[in-house]
Amino acid sequence: MSLHPGSTAIFQVPEQGVTAGCTSVWCDLGAVATEPGVVTAVALAGVLALLAFAYVRDAESACRRERRRVLDERDAFESFADRVAQIDTVSVATDTTPTGVPAGALRGIGSPGGGRSPGSGPGADSVTLRRVMTAYRDTVLSLPHYRTEYDETAAESLTAELGPDAATALVSDGGLSSGARSALVDRSRRAADARGRLADAIDEEIDELGDREAALSSVDRRRRRLLGHLDGIRPGRGTDAAIDVWNRLEELERECDELAAERQRSLDDPPLTPEAGPDGDRERPFYGYLYAPVDGPRYPVLAQIAEVADGIRADRERVAERIAADR
Template sequence: MTVQPGSAAVFQIPDRGLTEGCSSGWCELGAIATEPGVVTAVALVGVLALLAFAYVRDAESACRRERRRVLDERDAFESFADRVAQIDAVSVAADATPTGVPAGALRRIDGDGGGPPGGGPSGRSVTLRRVMAAYRDTVLSLPHYRAEYDETPAESLAAELGPDAATALATDGALSSGAQSALVDRSRRAADARERLADAIGTEIDELDDREAALSAIDRRRRCLVGHLDGIRSEGETGAAIDVWNRLTELERECDELAADRQRSLDDPPLTPESPLDGESDHPFHDYLYGAEDGPRYPVLAQIAEMADDVRADRDRVGRRIAGSD
């Protein structure tokens, strides 16, 4: 790209004081904003803004990370299916396929043991090697697979695509047309399942955004009410305090409604597992998302409870103020 002469002049900063030659109110505001006390206050507000609704924001970050991983897995299984579909299958004897993985079969697929009889000079079929190379290059190339699963390639293939698929490869020592069809079909189904899971996580992210917006609105109103009352020093203070107390009670009711609405979402998740997960859980989808996190298992409910506590604390303070004015 060619840099046009003179274009840098647009970004030149005049070497003069901040308010020199400036007569507007914005210049005075700029000068005030650079005072150390104001800068400290602004920094504190920024820190508090980052800390606000930490449970919900951490949950959203966790969901976005998990959704990215799920989409990476979807792409990996689609790529594996495409590569297996391009391999020329070989003819094998039409023996009955065993229902379980025979002892040593997975080692044979991984290359730790001897190949099947007649498997070629290396004792392994070229088509079998190509299948396992494709699996290593796609699914097993994902960083989180290597980091989280202590499995050999064959063990992983059996777990993801079915033990009978691994059995067929181990028994035949090659990629038959039947095994090829099964691997391609199951890989595409695995990709489709992850697409549905990613959509469900996206739905959860949207809900987290909505809950944070609702909580932010409640928090703004709470702060405005308390700030309004703190600024009143007149004969009408008691009446204003009673009004603020009533409005804070309404905010607490809104928190209760938010909690009930979230509970309904937990009971009706965007996705339900087709098979039971390990252990019993009333909310398997949300436990899957948040169970391994350091924060609360139900971050939205925890955030709503925290907000309700703040509202009640302010209301109690206003109540004491009303009682003291009697």
């Protein structure tokens, strides 16, 4: 589980402007129909229809993959805690820290160029220590994505995940003390709980993606219905119907604006607020964590809404061109 770098740009769907001094539908339609590039925009509408919510669906797939990985990590840490809890402890004749980790084990671990790590130094041949490291390799480090994604040794991984004071217990002189075992088990269960909370947050995002896709599908169905109705009327007739379609398409465009505003509010209130990622995105690290690794926009829902709104604008231009031709 890590945060990945990515863009921090946010797309906001602009509101449709009205030509200054125009007060009639005919004036608006005339301005649109005579704009350069109307034919190109109409051609683009067909291309946009083929993309069919790809951004949202790719985002949902990415979230489901990440949720599965997070749950695998949660289960691995729970298994590691269960296995360590079953390991017999030995008495260690040394002072202990308030956390129960032997004081002698706190020297040197993780220091640049020095210190002992699990598997070397006095006491490294202890059966209990070997069992701890074997349990860690068999659970956490056995995950398919773990070694390739984090590129850490077992000692580095255990220190990063469970804390240096818990890791230093593995180099205690006499073996694994009861205090050290308690610390390892406690930290492992905390790591599992953290991943459980993250999985729940990803679940919330998956639900929201489904809701946004359903809303956009509703907008798109109504758009297609309106255009299908208009296509059934022969050119030169049904000008009033065309104007009605033009106005209702404008309502759909405003609905896209509202959906974009709702999503902006969701982005400002994420289901989980982790520490800022390495890209410095301190405002929305949760969404950077989910979507920066994906080959697509950093904010897929906003990008999808923008795409649908662009299609509606192109449709309105086509309808306006037809109305102008029928006049």
